[in-house]
Amino acid sequence: MVNWANFISQCFNGLVLGALLALISSGLTIIYGTLGVLNLAHGAMFMLGGYAGWLAYTYSDSFIIAVIVGSVFVMLVGVVMERLIIRHFYSRPHEDQLLVTFGLGIVFVEGVRFFFGSLSKMTPPPAMFQGITNLGFMFYPTYRLAALGIVAIALLALYIVLYRTRIGMIVRAGIEDAVMVDSLGIDVYKIFMLVFGIGAMAAGFAGIVNAPVVSIAPDMGEAILVQTFVVVVIGGVGSFPGAILGGLIAGEIISITSMFNPGYSYVMLFVAMTLVLVLRPYGLLGSAGRE
Amino acid sequence: MAKFKSGNKSGLSRRHVLQLGAGVASAAFIPGLGTIGWAYADDKPPIGTWPAGSEGDTVYLGAAVPLTGTYAAQGADELKGWELAVDHINEGHELMKKFAPKIDKGLLGKKVKLLSADSAAKPNTALRVAQTFINDNKIIMMTGSTSSAVAVAMNKFAEREKILYLAGISGSNDTTGKDCVRYGFRQNFFGQTAAAAIGPVLVKNFGKNRKAAFMTPDYTYGHTVTKSVNDYLKEHAGWEMVTNQVSPLGTQDFSQYLTNIANSGAEFIVNVNWGRDAVLSTQQAKQFGLLPQMKLVIPYQIPFLAKEVGADITEGVFAATDFWWTLEDKYPLSKMFVEAFQEKYGYRPEWGAENSYVSFAHWARMVSEAGSFYPPDVIKQFEKGETIPSLIGDVHYRPEDHQCVRPVVIVRGKAQKDMKNDEDFWEVLEVVPGEGLMQAPDAFGCKLGDYT
Numbered sequence: 001m002v003n004w005a006n007f008i009s010q011c012f013n014g015l016v017l018g019a020l021l022a023l024i025s026s027g028l029t030i031i032y033g034t035l036g037v038l039n040l041a042h043g044a045m046f047m048l049g050g051y052a053g054w055l056a057y058t059y060s061d062s063f064i065i066a067v068i069v070g071s072v073f074v075m076l077v078g079v080v081m082e083r084l085i086i087r088h089f090y091s092r093p094h095e096d097q098l099l100v101t102f103g104l105g106i107v108f109v110e111g112v113r114f115f116f117g118s119l120s121k122m123t124p125p126p127a128m129f130q131g132i133t134n135l136g137f138m139f140y141p142t143y144r145l146a147a148l149g150i151v152a153i154a155l156l157a158l159y160i161v162l163y164r165t166r167i168g169m170i171v172r173a174g175i176e177d178a179v180m181v182d183s184l185g186i187d188v189y190k191i192f193m194l195v196f197g198i199g200a201m202a203a204g205f206a207g208i209v210n211a212p213v214v215s216i217a218p219d220m221g222e223a224i225l226v227q228t229f230v231v232v233v234i235g236g237v238g239s240f241p242g243a244i245l246g247g248l249i250a251g252e253i254i255s256i257t258s259m260f261n262p263g264y265s266y267v268m269l270f271v272a273m274t275l276v277l278v279l280r281p282y283g284l285l286g287s288a289g290r291e
Numbered sequence: 292m293a294k295f296k297s298g299n300k301s302g303l304s305r306r307h308v309l310q311l312g313a314g315v316a317s318a319a320f321i322p323g324l325g326t327i328g329w330a331y332a333d334d335k336p337p338i339g340t341w342p343a344g345s346e347g348d349t350v351y352l353g354a355a356v357p358l359t360g361t362y363a364a365q366g367a368d369e370l371k372g373w374e375l376a377v378d379h380i381n382e383g384h385e386l387m388k389k390f391a392p393k394i395d396k397g398l399l400g401k402k403v404k405l406l407s408a409d410s411a412a413k414p415n416t417a418l419r420v421a422q423t424f425i426n427d428n429k430i431i432m433m434t435g436s437t438s439s440a441v442a443v444a445m446n447k448f449a450e451r452e453k454i455l456y457l458a459g460i461s462g463s464n465d466t467t468g469k470d471c472v473r474y475g476f477r478q479n480f481f482g483q484t485a486a487a488a489i490g491p492v493l494v495k496n497f498g499k500n501r502k503a504a505f506m507t508p509d510y511t512y513g514h515t516v517t518k519s520v521n522d523y524l525k526e527h528a529g530w531e532m533v534t535n536q537v538s539p540l541g542t543q544d545f546s547q548y549l550t551n552i553a554n555s556g557a558e559f560i561v562n563v564n565w566g567r568d569a570v571l572s573t574q575q576a577k578q579f580g581l582l583p584q585m586k587l588v589i590p591y592q593i594p595f596l597a598k599e600v601g602a603d604i605t606e607g608v609f610a611a612t613d614f615w616w617t618l619e620d621k622y623p624l625s626k627m628f629v630e631a632f633q634e635k636y637g638y639r640p641e642w643g644a645e646n647s648y649v650s651f652a653h654w655a656r657m658v659s660e661a662g663s664f665y666p667p668d669v670i671k672q673f674e675k676g677e678t679i680p681s682l683i684g685d686v687h688y689r690p691e692d693h694q695c696v697r698p699v700v701i702v703r704g705k706a707q708k709d710m711k712n713d714e715d716f717w718e719v720l721e722v723v724p725g726e727g728l729m730q731a732p733d734a735f736g737c738k739l740g741d742y743t
Contacts, residue, residue: 006554013546109359118363120570120599132580138553141578144546214543215574215599217567219360223541258547263509263537265547 003259009138010255016144018251019151020206024224025231025243026158027202033175033238034195037086037097041105042203042228043221049074049204050216051112054123063126067208074204075197082196087189105221113218125212147209154205155244161198162240171195175238176287230273236286245284335665338743339453344429345664349402352377352651353424355410355417355435355445356459361541362412362437362566365594365643369437369459370407371636372647377405379631380655386627390652390680393659403655406430412437412540412566414444421448431664432457432654437566437643438540439463439512442477449474450740455666457650460643462565462591464515467694468735473742474666476673476688478650478681478695479613479642482512483735484728485590486519488699489611490527492720493588496609497559499528504557504585505535506548506572508564512591513537516563520590533557538568545572549579561588569593573600583607594641597704597716605704605716612700614645615717618683625682639714649681653688653695667742683722691732693739696725 028042039045053070057063081104089097124130125143133142162168170191173181182188207216214220227250235246250269257268276283337343344350354373357366379387380403383396397403406424410417417435424430432455436442442461449456450472458466458477462485467477480488505521507513517535524530534555536548549572552560560581564572569589573596576582582604589596592612597605616639619626628648632640640648656679658664661672674690686697702717710716 003554006551009550009554010547013550017544017546113359113363118358118367119595120364120567122574122599132578138550139580141580143578213575213578214571217363219363219541219567220543222360223543255547255550259551261537262548262551263539266539 005137006259007256010259011252012135012138012140014252014255015248016148016251017254018248019148019155020210020247021224021227021231021250022244022247023151023154023158023206024203025228025235025247026155026240027199027206028228029232029235029238029243030162030171030175030240031196031199032232034171034178035086035090035192036178037089037101038094039196039199040098040101040225041081041108042101042199043223043225044105044108045074045078045200045203045221046207046210046224047112047216047218047221048077048108049207050123050211050220051116051121051207052204053208053211054121054216057123063123066123067205070208071201071205074207075201077204078200079193079197081200082193086196087192090192109218109221116218118218120215120217122215123208123211141213143212147213150209151206154202154209158198158202159240167191167194227269230269233273233283234276236283239283239285239287242283242285249284336743339666340425340429340431341453341665344431345399345401347401349404350398350664351424351428351430352403352405352432352434353421353428353430354405354407354459355420355433355441356407357412357437358409360411360413361568364599365460365566365641366410366412366437368594368641369643369647371632372640372644373405373407373434373651375632375635375644376648376651376655377403378635380651384631386624386631387652387655389624389627390649391656391659394655398655398658399662399664407435410435410441412441414438414441417441418444418448421445425452425454430454434647434650435459436461438510439466439515440510442466442475443470443511446470446472446475453666453743455654455669457654459650460646461512462516463511464519464730464735465511467692468515468737470511471692471694471737471739473670473693473739476650476654476693476695478653478697479646480611480697480699480725481694482516482519482591483730484699484725485516485611486523487728488701488721488723489588489590489609490520490523492609492701493524494528497586499530501528501530501559502533502555502557503530503559503561503588504533504552504555506545506552506560506562506564507535507537508568509537509539512565513563516591517561520561520563538564538572540568542568543571545575546579548572549576549581552576552585553579553581557585559586559588561590563590565591565593569596570599573604577604592642592702594643598714602705602707602710602716606706608704609720610702610704610717612702612717613642613697614640614682615642615700615702615719616640616714617717617719618700618722621722622683624680628682645682653679670742684724686725689729689732691739692735692737694729696729698722698725699728 049070052073053066056069057066129143129146132139231246235242254265257265356370408420434457436459439461442458456475464482507517587608589610592610619629657672661668673688678685701721
């Protein structure tokens, strides 16, 4: 028999987890949609954000400074990565792109492990968000509620940039047809660099926001990378709204399944992905033929 | 493949092989000729990496240890224990001589060298690492595991390759239970002994008929430890398992599991998760307000847990463990070990390092007493079951399942204000003798394989 209090609680958990997955996946999907590069170092960006934020917090004692420093740092890492390495792989086979981003991910993870060790680090939530809130149907960590709001604002900001600005229009056009954008006289490489930076920043930002929830460790990006791939496949490659929808669906599947049998949470997630691939190969909100 | 190639090189035709086989088979049935077979066995034919691995002036040991992933921090700690043990064997260190009096700046006149590589706590990776060490360096003994899934896989690999395997950290009942092998040995405590040691303490402190939620990692370690602890509490004190939250290794967000626990009516959280999973699940249980409202129990201690989650969470928590450094006050060998370890690595050892050191020291003793690296000789030396030292009193290995019968240490988390230094997280309550904690040797289905 379904315990309704538990069911509502799990739906809420799914919403919080889904929002986080949506933010990370949106970064991954706009990079892939625009540049055609599947960034296997995206999980490492999530981790780098967490560490940069933690380091900034250690020196400043300010969560806001941690978020700003962490986000800007990861964006810069993304930009430098694109300019120095990724750029040389646009015309090379997808296998090479996968290998180079996979390798970069290992370098980032082991670099962090070298300097900070394997023991996890905790960034405390801001004082105003500490404690527990009574939602009526359950007690919920206040910071997780705040994180939901912060991630929602970040997604809204990303939406405005993508759908309400000229840059965003060019990026979306690039997703549809980069060659055409280039032939219209727009420096598409500059746009690529910017997109890579923004995509990395989305993961890095999520890494910092998530740091008070899940203490950081060098390998933290590994598991989340797999989940974000599933989200992107479900939502549709290159689709920003698809990443949000996919994130929320993934979050709810994981949470609600765990109510019945936690061991099947991820099984059900992959079942959902398989169903989407069979019934709608280009994802729920993706476009057929997009590469 | 290697055997196939060597067969080809010998130039034997299929007819010759058949003739030879028929001859050998006939000889075995001729009375009086049976002694020929016996003489051949007594001559110690090559087995595994023997004798090639011990013909030079150095013998190699191989460790496949998790340096990345969920168990990375614990793996790095246990690697230090092995390194220290090897240093001590080669130095003829005073502490190592307490375990193996016959060593003399090396083992049987040879230097010992440890090779190590990352296993990420994955069985396939661990086997690949071990195979590389065998191919390249002809290692004479293997170790590694901070996951019983790895230990079980390595056990089977050791039996196949006929090379000794000493389990690293492995808490599953299966390692020396249904998955035991002739070539595998385990020094540390495990699910059954942990449950038998901590169970009475829980019942004494919290009484009967309580409700407990279990958090279990989804592999052999988690399932067997949870079963042992639940069985004990249910049978001896009527405790009820109200929910068992099984999570995959490497889970980051435990909110779904904790929500189920919040709605289960549990009074206790028995957290069997390990490594980073234990850190995250415990921290998040606090975030959700489940701790300290519910009491936390750690039946299988996690090195560095208190350091990572903080004393405010571990205060008052009961845990079972292999070793805690304050035992140096009671046991002279512990004191020597803690001092040597701290001097080299700058912190006091956790139980992973202790298990590594002691298991290597026991192996060094067996080799030096047997006077041979020949694997069956070393195995038979272990199987004599003689009483030998550990860092916390005398122990012995059971010949029936190759499990070390050793004490289990019960600790309780200290309050921050009571800590005498920044590593003084636990107070030792009891060192429970091992003999009374062990199951019957065949209770978990152990059937050791052949020597050769």
